[in-house]
Amino acid sequence: MSSGIESQVLQPYKYGFVTDIESETVPPGLSEDVIRLISEKKGEPAWMLDWRLKAYRNWLKMPEPHWPNVQYGPIDYQAISYYAAPKQRPKLDSLDQVDPKLLETFEKLGIPIEERKRLAGVAVDAVFDSVSVATTFREELKKHGVIFCAISEAIREYPELVQQYLGSVVPYNDNFFAALNSAVFTDGSFVYVPKGVRCPMELSTYFRINAASTGQFERTLIIADDASHVSYLEGCSAPVRDENQLHAAVVELVALDRATIKYSTIQNWYPGDEEGRGGIYNFVTKRGACRGRGSKISWTQVETGSAITWKYPGCILQGDDSIGEFYSVAVTNHRQQADTGTKMIHMGKNTRSTIVSKGISAGRGQNTYRGLVKILKGAEQARNYSQCDSMLIGDRCGAHTFPYIDVRNSTATMEHEASTSKIGEDQIFYAKQRGLSAEDAVSMIVNGFCKEVFKELPMEFAVEAQRLLGISLEGSVG
Amino acid sequence: MSKHPLLQVKNLHASAEGREILKGVDLTVNTGEVHAIMGPNGSGKSTLAQVLAGHPAYTVLAGTATYEGKDLLAMKPEERARAGVFLAFQYPVEIRGITNSYFLRSALNALRRERGEAELDPIDFLQFLEQKLKAIGWDDSMMNRPVNEGFSGGEKKRNEILQLAVLEPRLAILDETDSGLDIDALKTVAETVNKLRSPDRSFLIVTHYQRLLNYITPDVVHVLADGRIVKSGGPELARELESRGYDWLRDGVMVS
Numbered sequence: 001m002s003s004g005i006e007s008q009v010l011q012p013y014k015y016g017f018v019t020d021i022e023s024e025t026v027p028p029g030l031s032e033d034v035i036r037l038i039s040e041k042k043g044e045p046a047w048m049l050d051w052r053l054k055a056y057r058n059w060l061k062m063p064e065p066h067w068p069n070v071q072y073g074p075i076d077y078q079a080i081s082y083y084a085a086p087k088q089r090p091k092l093d094s095l096d097q098v099d100p101k102l103l104e105t106f107e108k109l110g111i112p113i114e115e116r117k118r119l120a121g122v123a124v125d126a127v128f129d130s131v132s133v134a135t136t137f138r139e140e141l142k143k144h145g146v147i148f149c150a151i152s153e154a155i156r157e158y159p160e161l162v163q164q165y166l167g168s169v170v171p172y173n174d175n176f177f178a179a180l181n182s183a184v185f186t187d188g189s190f191v192y193v194p195k196g197v198r199c200p201m202e203l204s205t206y207f208r209i210n211a212a213s214t215g216q217f218e219r220t221l222i223i224a225d226d227a228s229h230v231s232y233l234e235g236c237s238a239p240v241r242d243e244n245q246l247h248a249a250v251v252e253l254v255a256l257d258r259a260t261i262k263y264s265t266i267q268n269w270y271p272g273d274e275e276g277r278g279g280i281y282n283f284v285t286k287r288g289a290c291r292g293r294g295s296k297i298s299w300t301q302v303e304t305g306s307a308i309t310w311k312y313p314g315c316i317l318q319g320d321d322s323i324g325e326f327y328s329v330a331v332t333n334h335r336q337q338a339d340t341g342t343k344m345i346h347m348g349k350n351t352r353s354t355i356v357s358k359g360i361s362a363g364r365g366q367n368t369y370r371g372l373v374k375i376l377k378g379a380e381q382a383r384n385y386s387q388c389d390s391m392l393i394g395d396r397c398g399a400h401t402f403p404y405i406d407v408r409n410s411t412a413t414m415e416h417e418a419s420t421s422k423i424g425e426d427q428i429f430y431a432k433q434r435g436l437s438a439e440d441a442v443s444m445i446v447n448g449f450c451k452e453v454f455k456e457l458p459m460e461f462a463v464e465a466q467r468l469l470g471i472s473l474e475g476s477v478g
Numbered sequence: 479m480s481k482h483p484l485l486q487v488k489n490l491h492a493s494a495e496g497r498e499i500l501k502g503v504d505l506t507v508n509t510g511e512v513h514a515i516m517g518p519n520g521s522g523k524s525t526l527a528q529v530l531a532g533h534p535a536y537t538v539l540a541g542t543a544t545y546e547g548k549d550l551l552a553m554k555p556e557e558r559a560r561a562g563v564f565l566a567f568q569y570p571v572e573i574r575g576i577t578n579s580y581f582l583r584s585a586l587n588a589l590r591r592e593r594g595e596a597e598l599d600p601i602d603f604l605q606f607l608e609q610k611l612k613a614i615g616w617d618d619s620m621m622n623r624p625v626n627e628g629f630s631g632g633e634k635k636r637n638e639i640l641q642l643a644v645l646e647p648r649l650a651i652l653d654e655t656d657s658g659l660d661i662d663a664l665k666t667v668a669e670t671v672n673k674l675r676s677p678d679r680s681f682l683i684v685t686h687y688q689r690l691l692n693y694i695t696p697d698v699v700h701v702l703a704d705g706r707i708v709k710s711g712g713p714e715l716a717r718e719l720e721s722r723g724y725d726w727l728r729d730g731v732m733v734s
Contacts (some may be wrong), residue, residue: 424536430571433531434581434641435559435588444584448575448624 009192015269016240019105019210023129026083028213032056035183038083041151042186045159050327055172055182062176063466068339069368069400070179070308072244072281074333080246084129084211102133111206122233123148125205127218130186137201145232146193146199151219154190161192161472165223169289169316177248177310178285181217185469188218188431189474193228195257202231202458207237209269209280213244214245222252228294231262233461237305238270242278244307249284252256257292257319262300264457265313265475266465269305271472274363279307286313287343290351292320295377298325299342300456302465304472312370314343316332317351324353327453329465331472333396341371341402346412348377355386358450370398375412383413390420391449393442421449443469480570481508485649490541493707494527499525499533501705507649510677514691514716515684517702518724519732522731523684526702527653530682531565532558545649548590559585560592564647566638568654573625578637579607581625581643589645607644614643614670630660641671650674651682656690668693688720702725 025036027374028175037366038050064075073415097115106113106126113126113134123137124206125148132150142146156164172182220293224230238245247269263286273277274312282305288297299313315324326342344353359367373384390399402417431441447454447466454462485507487505492500499522505512519525529536530543532555543550550558573581586606587597598606626634635655643652652671656664671694672679683696691699691713697714700707700726708727709715719727 094704275496427571427573429555430534430567431573431581431585432555433559433565433567434645435556435592436554436584436586440584440588444576444581446572448573451575451603 001232008478009147009466013236013240013300015109015268016270018160018239019101021088021099021210023211024085024087024257025081025211025214028081029078029182030080030082034082038184038186041083041085042155044155045158046474047163048155049174051167051172055179056184056244058173059176059179059183062173062179064176065236067367068310069402070310070337070339071148072308073248075281077180077235079304080315081211081214082217083186084214084443085131086128086133098134099366104218105208105210106206109206109208111235113370119436121388122202122204125150125203127205128186128212129209129216131189136345141199144200145194146197146308148191148203151188151190152186153223154221154445158192160188161223162190162221163250166221166253167252169254169287170285173283177283178250181219181248181250181285185217185219187221188220188249190220191230191232192232193221193224193227195295196227197309198228199230202233204233204235207234207236209236213243213245213445214448217247218249220251222261224252224261224264224295225385225414226257226259229260231264231458233264233266233270233458235266235456237268238280240270240273240278244281246271246281246283247306249286251286251313253288255288255290255292255295255297255322258294259292260296260298262277262298262459263288263313265299265301265303266406266461266468267301267303267305267309271305272307273333274334276307278303279336282306282311283357284311286311287316288314289316289325290319290324290348292322293348294318294321295319296323296325298327298451298456299328299374301329301340302457302468303328303330303338303340304468309336309338309340312342312343312371312372314345315353316345316347317353318347320348321350322348323351326353326355326357327456328357329360329450329453329469330358331360331469331473332362332367334363334365336363337366339368339370341369343372344355346373346375346382346384349378349380350382351379352383353385355388357382357386357455359390359399360393360446360449361390361399362393364396366400368402370402370404372404372406373414374406375409375414377408379409379412381411382409385416386416388416389449391446392420392422405441438469481510483507484509484546485542486542486544487530487684488542490526490529490537490543490627492525492536493539494525494536499705500529503634503702503705503707505707507682509680510674511695512681513695514696514699515682515702515721516686516688516699516716519686520607522705523686523702524653527565527682527684530651531555531563545711556588557614559653560589562648564642564645564650565634566642566650566652566655566656568632570626572627572629573616574627576625577622578625579603579621582607582621582641585641614673616640632660632663634669635659636663639667639678643670643674646679648678649680649682651684653684654686655683656685656687664690665693673687688716689700691716703727
């Protein structure tokens with residue numbers, strides 16, 4: 001019955017162009033000198049360099065983790081360039097001085113950063129290779145006391161805030177890739193929302209890898225002070241290249257008393273071709289700390305790109321009555337592999353967490369959900385609800401689920417639901433019989449499957465996510 | 479409007495999983511006519527319906543099917559649908575997370591695009607839907623539920639008829655729509671089909687039992703046995719089958 005269900009045609013990745021721009025790239029290789037050079041280029045204070053070096057020395061002693069359910073050849077860390085930046089005049093006074101080629105690049109990606117074309121209600125930080133090239137609506141945000149800038153700038157301008165919180169959720173020696181990131185991170189976004197402020201617009205960072213043979217190591221730090229609220233979204237893409245490129249990011253979120261952080265990701269790194277050549281290794285550490293009472297952190301991710309995805313955005317629920325949420329759609333088509341899920345660590349009383357994971361596998365894709373729900377001794381009356389649904393398209397792909405549950409307090413309530421379904425020929429035939437094309441039929445079935453996650457995305461991006469899903473699965477059904 | 483053939487099937491042979499099920503079906507359905515296909519279990523009734531709609535699990539071995547003068551068998555399932563061929567499924571499938579209303583609007587717009595008509599936005603569609611529902615005397619309670627998800631067997635069958643009413647096909651094939659319906663639901667479905675009868679719409683009603691035909695009077699009744707149409711007649715044939723069963727016909731096949 002399933003013979004005609006998949007005709008593997010090349011998936012057209014629509015963001016695979018290369019921007020022809022002169023860039024300054026540090027020669028491949030990693031050493032203390034390279035780290036000193038990066039720190040110097042960023043004009044960093046001594047404490048930052050010390051922290052980087054500490055991370056680097058730890059990293060040297062750490063083994064690369066191989067427990068994820070993914071397979072890839074050895075990574076040569078000395079063959080990667082750790083810094084690439086487009087050449088431009090230093091110290092830009094305004095966006096008008098940004099290289100038109102960069103503006104054009106982001107516009108092509110649907111992220112207009114020029115004043116007159118900006119997305120209404122969304123402030124954007126545009127990161128190109130290792131540097132932030134522009135951040136929009138900064139003045140507008142400043143009026144509300146909201147700081148939104150490149151992290152390299154925050155290190156210079158707001159050193160106390162950065163020093164207080166950087167590494168406080170993901171320590172420099174947390175894991176192999178987080179340690180590497182701590183040593184060599186180049187740019188990323190910094191957000192601080194002051195007490196009682198509801199950030200008046202969506203904040204968004206768009207990451208673009210352009211240069212060949214470079215890694216991207218961005219670092220994002222978001223702090224929501226008491227009773228504040230912020231919604232942040234990140235997007236990303238990269239050119240089509242035959243080599244694998246490493247992307248090892250760290251994201252740290254801190255929510256203080258009654259603060260809410262909503263963090264959404266639309267991950268669309270180059271996934272490699274249908275035979276698995278090229279593509280990004282997306283090895284990312286994302287964690288949020290609900291430090292304050294009644295605080296809330298909500299992760300929503302739509303992972304359609306990357307050759308390999310390895311990430312577990314989690315929440316440490318320290319404050320009493322705090323809430324952690326994780327909503328995920330992960331798609332693996334062709335030879336893509338994903339090992340993703342979440343960690344919910346319940347420490348405070350009456351803490352609640354919700355996990356909704358939707359994995360879609362097509363082609364020869366392998367999709368793993370891995371999640372940990374841990375209820376510590378002091379977490380009275382903690383509650384967790386987990387739902388893991390897998391969908392298979394065709395019969396050469398795989399779906400795997402590894403839910404870890406560790407409960408040390410008997411008052412906890414845990415619920416876990418899991419399902420696996422297969423898009424059948426009958427389902428597609430039904431839709432075709434009503435006049436829909438195969439692509440529309442699959443897109444509809446998949447979007448219906450992901451609905452619970454998409455409804456968590458900010459409106460402007462929900463549409464984008466649905467469209468992206470259609471593209472990622474193109475060619476997976478005949 | 480004078481009658482002319484909408485669907486002409488000649489010597490149709492088809493198989494599934496290597497087994498020949500249709501062994502030379504001949505059938506002509508004129509515009510505006512209602513044909514009933516009856517026959518014992520395993521005679522190939524549902525296969526005929528699925529083959530006409532283009533289900534990929536069936537392989538056409540020989541013969542032709544001409545629809546509106548075109549080679550129906552050369553068309554993809556979605557092209558057949560857009561040309562006005564509708565199949566009310568015996569086992570309608572569920573589509574999680576997608577409302578009936580969204581599904582139906584997408585289907586209608588696919589048909590409208592084909593006809594060169596403007597697509598309907600959600601608001602226009604609601605108005606359009608309201609008219610259609612009014613015409614058949616149904617309410618919109620099923621529209622905001624996910625397609626067939628959590629529907630009872632009867633609701634699924636009713637939903638098929640609702641889609642038929644909205645998509646307004648030229649050839650409606652009903653595959654055992656009556657099975658699993660209680661008498662009230664059967665009457666509702668039959669009444670709706672009667673309301674949808676028109677000089678430029680034909681029906682091919684596949685059924686095992688005569689009871690649906692108590693409410694829908696067909697123009698022609700065919701008996702399918704062992705992959706062939708072995709007898710055709712008027713509505714009285716259905717009643718004869720009801721009282722005599724199928725065995726006498728099967729014997730006839732063996733004699734001829």
